[in-house]
Amino acid sequence: MNMIRNVIVAVLGLFILASCSKDDDSVEVTPPRDRGEVEVESQANLKAYLNTHFYNYEEFEAKEDGFNYKIVFDTISGVNSDKTPLMSQVITEKFTYLDTEYTLYTLVAREGAGIQPTFADSTFVNYQGNVVGGDKFDSSVTPLWFDLTQVVFGFANGLKNLKAGTQFSQNADGSVSFGNDYGIGAVFIPSGLAYFNGSGTGYSAYSDLVFTFDLYRAVEDTDDDNDGVPNWKEDINGNNFLNEIEDDSDGDNIPDYLDTDDDGDGTLTRDEIVINADGTITYTDSNNDGTPDYLDPDVN
Template identity: 60%
Template sequence: MMKNTVFAALGLLLIVSCNKDDDGPSIQPPRDRGEVQLESEANIRAYLQTHTYNYEEFETPAADFDYEIVFDTIAGSNATKTPLIDHPNLIATQYEFQDVNYTLYVLVAKEGAGAQPSFADSTYVNYQGNIVGDSKFDGTTTPIWFNLPETIFGYGNGLKELKAGTQISLNEDGTFNYGTDYGVGAVFIPSGLGYFSTARTLIPAYSDLVFRFKLYGVNQADQDNDGVPNAEEDINKNSYLYDVADDTDGDGIANFEDIDDDGDGILTRDEIDFNENGNAIRPFRDSNSDGTPDYLDPDN
């Protein structure tokens, strides 16, 4: 499964490969991110231009429709269908990550009717992961909870374009009925927003990925239980929680995992105010009125 250690490794890991002119392995540094990004963009766009999906089934779903996205090439009976790149349900969003600009392509086949997650929340999903234009490497048959900060950048920021369902109910046999109003989508992830130079089981280094998912449920996440939701711990608002900017006290622990964000010895929970329902009150307390809330200000 995707772990937060992947983020720490992105752009830093060295790849070991076999050198025919040497008796042992040689260390190959990661490739230039900008160069790889150009290759990824070309690869993903080529796929989007030559493939379509079963949008007619989503537009007029049959009673027994399973709401599965099926990609297919534009040929034969599909020759007149709209390619993914031109479909109105495809969203292209720009992100800057490790000083490189990337495009994340998200297909919203069905938006959903419930709560919409941030990139940093906890989500209840079914998913399938493939290398773009190639084989499946992972997937679920029953839904699982995913804490999005522990996934790769492209996954959480793709899933946030959907909304959860509202019709989950428990059947008499202990199984669940998820209704039909949950979100269904897919995200095309350039390798730089995925595992980049890190090879994983069934995923070669520099692989561009596509995840299809169904979003059944959402919980707002506060990983360190300090009263500040994960998404609000993204200080520089770049949809990534492991930047240096998101570690206010510089102790090597990202704010969303740090119970004392400013390192002043006072717990974050003790530097903010809560209402009678236990929710943090905004704006956050700023005792010295310097524009920095107490929980991020060691000099308050």
């Protein structure tokens, strides 16, 4: 089984490649193609698939005894010619990443009843990855914890549309049992929000991908650097991705969500905010210049 994790930090450029698998055999094509041109091709491919395929939504709606609650895709044709296409059922979102606008499609087969994670929280999931219209290249055997800051952009931002389950208990043998209210979904990812020009076993460069997943548990307001500011709050440019130079306030080549002194003024971020008794945070602005102290190097 392959881990949904692969982070390479480029010291000078602060570019982190986060991937959902194949961290040992991935190969990058050099030089990469123009991202805008590739996205046009990806959108044509994804739309063609979403308009000609459906999932077993009728089984999800019927909730019959014995149904395994697994998403199955099939072609709209023949006896299935009257099925509703995926394109009519997905959530469509646009993101700007590396100066390119991308469109991501998320299917929510079952929303879930518990905590809804952000794109930067910790989650406990089962998953399977396929090339769109092609074969499986990765999957988990048992649920795994993943920090969504360490997976590809598209996976994290698809998973954030689901909610975790609320029914789980630990068995005598140490295993965990889950009820039947966890989130179930899929995300259709253009290559630019996946591995782009990377390739590995089962997928080639510029492959568009689809991940199906079950979201069992989630941790709200994950704070990787324990500075009191949740990861999602440290997305300075607001594009739902944290591992880029725009999210490094003090230019020290450490993104803010991993930096205990975000503005580099010598005073820890935790000492420049107020964590209230109820857990809420007050972002003080001592000089009233519109920039909170923890991001203002002129205040320490």
